[in-house]
Amino acid sequence: MEQRKFEEESRIRNMDSVDSFNRYNDHETINPWISILDFSKTTPKFREWIRMGFYCIMLKDIHCGDLKYGISQYDYDAGTLLFFAPNQIYKVDKVGTLSVPQGLCLIFDEELIRGTSLHKQIHNYSFFSYEHNEALHVDEEERNNLVDILGKINQEISPKFDSLNKQIIINQIELLLAYCSRYYQRQFTSRQPLHQHISDKFAELVREYIMTGKSDDYGLPSVHYFAEKLHLSTNYLGDIIKKESHQTPMEMMHQIMIDQAKELLHDFEKNINEVSLQLGFSYAPHFSRFFKNKVGITPLDYRRNLNR
Secondary structure, three states: OHHHHHHHHHOEEEEOOHHHHHHHOOOOOOEOOEEEEEHHHOOOOOOOEEEEOOEEEEEEOOOOOEEEEOOEEEEOOOOEEEEEOOOEEEEEEOOOOOOOOOEEEEEEOHHHHOOOHHHHHHHHOHHHOOOOOEOEEOOHHHHHHHHHHHHHHHHHOOOOOOOOHHHHHHHHHHHHHHHHHHHHHHHHOOOOOOOOOHHHHHHHHHHHHHHOOHHHHHOOOOHHHHHHHOOOOHHHHHHHHHHHHOOOHHHHHHHHHHHHHHHHHOOOOOOHHHHHHHOOOOOHHHHHHHHHHHHOOOHHHHHHHHOO
């Protein structure tokens, strides 16, 4: 019985796209890159791990179940904001009397902001990290500010972006995150995290390795290299990251490499060979095979699609 319960709770439903999350919640998809959902119009679902392939900001107006976030419990109640980054996992456990969900949810694909100043800065918003498992509590005035911004974003969502409404949406998301940062500083000024989760430290080290040119000098990064940096054995690092993210260190590292590759491909002054070298590949064909295996198209085709 316990084994069956463990297997059920270990299954993860992958929500790779905005559309898949919309369909899961019986919500119409207007644009494949961004959506705003009204929780009062969705059917509550419980005891299922969800991995989201996009950014998500939830404004919860009522507590409708205990929410697990990675390996931690997310501390939230009515009138709170919850934040999720791509490839993070969560689950809502039904507790006590079933409550109808209330609130709003903004989800947007990373491709929407790739190549923008927001994409370069979004990793600096610590509330998207497993490190923070306390929700952001907002008062009525703060909530109204956020709802107003979400309303403006919703007005700009259409099947196809024109030359301006995409930029307006991105500007509004930046404004939303700026308000969230202000509210977080107010709430957590005197409360520092007790520790930083190992998966977050690991991800930071991988990004730093690539962006500081170490891949160019020393080749592809290895899990063993980062385990030593964290003063852990390779096996122990693997166990911790698996518990926190339900990914192996190699899977997480490959995901970060793909994210960095996409960012570098937006810089048209770099050719494919230069991008592959910065990521640690000695030969461009090896990088192209790796990229196509993970993304489904070659780096050259990905770059061509950016011009469409």
